[in-house]
Amino acid sequence: QKEVEQDPGPLSVPEGAIVSLNCTYSNSAFQYFMWYRQYSRKGPELLMYTYSSGNKEDGRFTAQVDKSSKYISLFIRDSQPSDSATYLCAIAGVQGAQKLVFGQGTRLTINP
Amino acid sequence: DTAVSQTPKYLVTQMGNDKSIKCEQNLGHDTMYWYKQDSKKFLKIMFSYNNKELIINETVPNRFSPKSPDKAHLNLHINSLELGDSAVYFCASSPRLAANNEQFFGPGTRLTVL
Numbered sequence: 001q002k003e004v005e006q007d008p009g010p011l012s013v014p015e016g017a018i019v020s021l022n023c024t025y026s027n028s029a030f031q032y033f034m035w036y037r038q039y040s041r042k043g044p045e046l047l048m049y050t051y052s053s054g055n056k057e058d059g060r061f062t063a064q065v066d067k068s069s070k071y072i073s074l075f076i077r078d079s080q081p082s083d084s085a086t087y088l089c090a091i092a093g094v095q096g097a098q099k100l101v102f103g104q105g106t107r108l109t110i111n112p
Numbered sequence: 113d114t115a116v117s118q119t120p121k122y123l124v125t126q127m128g129n130d131k132s133i134k135c136e137q138n139l140g141h142d143t144m145y146w147y148k149q150d151s152k153k154f155l156k157i158m159f160s161y162n163n164k165e166l167i168i169n170e171t172v173p174n175r176f177s178p179k180s181p182d183k184a185h186l187n188l189h190i191n192s193l194e195l196g197d198s199a200v201y202f203c204a205s206s207p208r209l210a211a212n213n214e215q216f217f218g219p220g221t222r223l224t225v226l
Contacts, residue, residue, distance in 0.1 A: 008153065032212040043116070043202050043217030044155065051212070086153060092212055099160075099168055100215065105153040 001026050004091055006103030015112050019076040023089035023103045026070065030101075031093030033065050035074045038086045038105065047087070048074065079110045115139050116218035118203050124224045125193055132189045133221045135203030143167075144186040145204040145215065146178060155202070161186055162209040190223075198225045 006023045013019055021035075032051055036044035048063040050056045050072075056063045062075040072091075076083055089103040116137045125131055137144060145168075146158040160168040161180045175191045186203060200220045206213035 041220075043204070043219050045217065046214045049212075049214070088153075088155060099157055102155040105155070107153075 003101045004103040006089055008104045010107040012109040015110055017079050019079050021074040021087050021106050023072050024070055025091050030091045033072050034090040036088045036090055081110045081112050084109045116205055116216050118218040118221050122222050126226055129193050130191045135186045137205040141205040141207050143206045143209045146188050147202040149200045193225045195225050
């Protein structure tokens with residue numbers, strides 16, 4: 001079983017839709033949960049960061065962590081074509097918290 | 113002002129060759145990383161250095177040898193290139209050695225081995 005599982009998609013939705021992206025993980029010791037966004041032919045960039053369980057909101061983006069289910073989500077409201085990218089979840093907190101473990105990434109396209 | 117830069121951006125080479133990729137960060141960070149992203153977009157850590165000291169060395173073939181001449185630079189040398197080495201290699205840096213630190217990624221080096 002992989003440490004982090006993420007549906008690679010692709011996921012295609014119309015502009016203005018609410019998007020839900022998800023990851024599951026296997027090790028309950030993970031404490032730090034991040035979402036990175038990667039545009040085509042670019043490096044990933046940090047989008048959201050959450051410590052432990054709960055929700056965090058930043059503009060149109062909401063990150064949610066449910067440690068009891070080992071499930072993390074990223075919601076995008078009022079999605080825009082500029083949100084089209086690959087979204088990677090990243091998790092840390094094991095073995096001295098020195099390493100990030102990334103999900104496979106979900107490729108998202110927002111259609112105008 | 114590029115924060116994390118890599119050269120070259122593209123690298124096409126024959127099997128068996130030796131090649132190097134260079135990385136520089138101007139953010140004043142202590143920690144630098146090399147990641148490999150395969151064709152399925154899996155991003156996996158290969159190495160990390162903290163203040164020029166090797167901290168993480170994942171199960172990477174010893175054909176891959178990182179070198180950090182100073183904390184702003186982390187280079188990757190690959191010997192005897194194989195077809196399976198074809199991937200995008202990303203350099204990244206973070207302020208300190210802690211996985212909850214934000215990591216800043218370079219633009220990537222797309223390596224194609226023929």
